[in-house]
Amino acid sequence: MPDLESSYSRGTVPNIYHPTIELNNKSISTILTARKQQLDVVLREISDVESIMDGIKNFHQQLVEQKEKIIQSTTFHKGLGSALWRLPTEVLSHIFHYCLPEDDMSPTSNQAPLLLTRICRPWRDVAVNTPSLWCQLHVEIDLNRAGEEDVMECFDDYWEEDVEADDRVWQQAAFFHDSWLTRSRGCPLSLVLWRYPSTKLLKNLLQPYMHQISSLSIAFPRGAERPLLLLEGLSTLRELVIEDVESSEILDITKSISQLPSTMRVLDVMQITLGIDHVSSLNPVLAHLTHVKITLLHADALLQLLRLCPNLSSLTLQVYPSEKTLKPIMHANIQSFHMGDCGGSMMAVNLLLANLFDALSLPNLRIFKGNCPRDRPWPHKQLKDLFARSKCPLESLIFTGGVTAEAVPQAEYLALIPSLDIVANPGINVFW
Template sequence: MQLVEQKNKIIQSMTFHKGLVSSLWRLPTEILSQIFHLCLPEDKYLSPSSKQAPMLLTTICRPWREVVVGTPSLWCRLNVEPSGRDWEKADWEKAVVFYHSWLKRARGIPLSVAFKCWNSSEQRSLLLPYVKQISSLAIRIYHGSGNPEDLLKDLPRLPALQELVVRAPIFTPRMSKSISRLPSTMRSLDVSELPPFDIERLAWFNHVWVHLTNVKIFISHPDALLHLLRLCPNLSSLTVHTSFYDAKILEPLTHANIQSLSFLNHSGDIGCLTGLFNALSLPNLRVFELQHKAKNQWPHEVSLAFLARSRCSLESLIISGRVMMTEVQRAEYIALSPSLNIFVVRRSQHFS
């Protein structure tokens, strides 16, 4: 009797799952595609793996494979990160065939591609067939990476490029020449992991700044930061790594379009930002963040004066790292902007 009951339960379970699978098969392709998008990793650039979507979905059944392979937007993000052995000629040629098959499935839609650059000339050959599709490109260059100029020199040939991330231990005028010739489609530039920029280095990109709305950068001096703001009239989001060591008096500057401003201060004294706060007015600011590694009191008087002078409708004030704010200070900010949310984060992931 017990065996009969177990058999009936197994039959019921099989019937239920067959019905479920049958229902999934009957879903329109558009619905399945949307479901498959929800299965993708949240990473901006996907590292191919047979254990995660979209590749995993191609192994479930033939109908699913047809939908996955036939949905270009599942294949428009790629992180090219071969293992050390893949740079041997035979293995790299095999890897290139795989990467091409991935990118071809995107069928002409905009691509987001990341390279960890060890052998730039080989990666350049992979990049060239897709120059008209690439809208987002991230390049991390390592010491001994062959000749990184080979990869960077094709940047002016990317007519659809909107976002560029370059991370490198050194940055030469020759490397910057390619970035200075970027197309007017560019909107976002992340050079926060390059050596610090001064006014002279900012001049390397003079023809690029005017189009940008989002910048992440390491600035060596407050004068250079104010100069950057003058070069970027359309800027709406700015993340600045700073290592200032003085609080000199600066010429006042108003920037009408910045909505989000983040400072990641690497110097020991938070007071070095005083001169900058005293000079700036940002009437459209909505999000203001300060991260500081060393233990310091929040620069309350100058920051409160900065916000009052800007007359902005600040929505979020974010304090990260080891900066301290008192309850009385918090109340004064709320009085200045009643809808303000203040977040105190006792960590500093950007300094790791």
């Protein structure tokens, strides 16, 4: 430690007005030069010590990482003694199916099946070679954001080219989706087409797999060019959900739906409103349908629908009120009838439902579910008459939308069908 004392520091601090120590400029300059040299030495020593400390920190971090790798390796090799690693491939593949998300089909690296490819090489081999794990896919391609690098890296042949940003995002997304679908190896596909930059580009991407698509949920972007391309070539389609479409294109869409193959069984068009002309334009595919979810502009469109859907077993319906008188109609195969919320005033809705129930006969009905808002009239008499007239084997009567159990004349329904299970769910407003 250098001696920092001087003849000046040992004395009283000088007073510029009443000096008690005679100042010598040359002596002070010498002291300052010495202090600068001393400071330079200390700074160099501090730098040397900091370098040593950084080296120690880096070495410590390396040791910590090495420790973690040793622990991971130990855990892995201990696990090799577990029966899990001796499971036959078929059993492990079956277990992997229970890891798939139930609803969300969006591909993410922290969910199966992609997650299963990142655990270890044996699991990756099983996952990649199990086609049924790759049969569901949610397509949402947003050119305004970069691709999901961690998702892309789940594929061995991941690459990136130096191209324009939009083209790079599309090329990466196209490569990813094609790689995913290739792993399905001909199995039936369930696809959700939600967001995409070009109908033509998407159709080119999906073209090799169109014959595999058995379930398709699709939203048509505003202003999309030639949206009907995506409804062509679906030779094995069983289920179609239309999420969104411009009103000016509804008729063209329904005409395209009418040309779908005889394999079609399920149609969901709840998100668009169809009139009687739209319903008529859906023929001949309606003849093959067993499950329909639909929103109708008028009740007479429902009668047309029932006439054109002889094999219908499940119907979920929303219909807007009208004052038209409905002709009686009987449908022999409907087993499940879900009546949704109807827009309009309370009296108009009540009149609509009363007229509708008066017109229908459903001799095979087993489940009826109706949206019955709290404090809104509901035509229970006409509904009971429907059940009595139909002589149906009704098992469940469910009311949603806010109605309380006390507001439902349960005794009258039970007098008609003693074995009937009646449920009122006041907290539930929707049922599909």
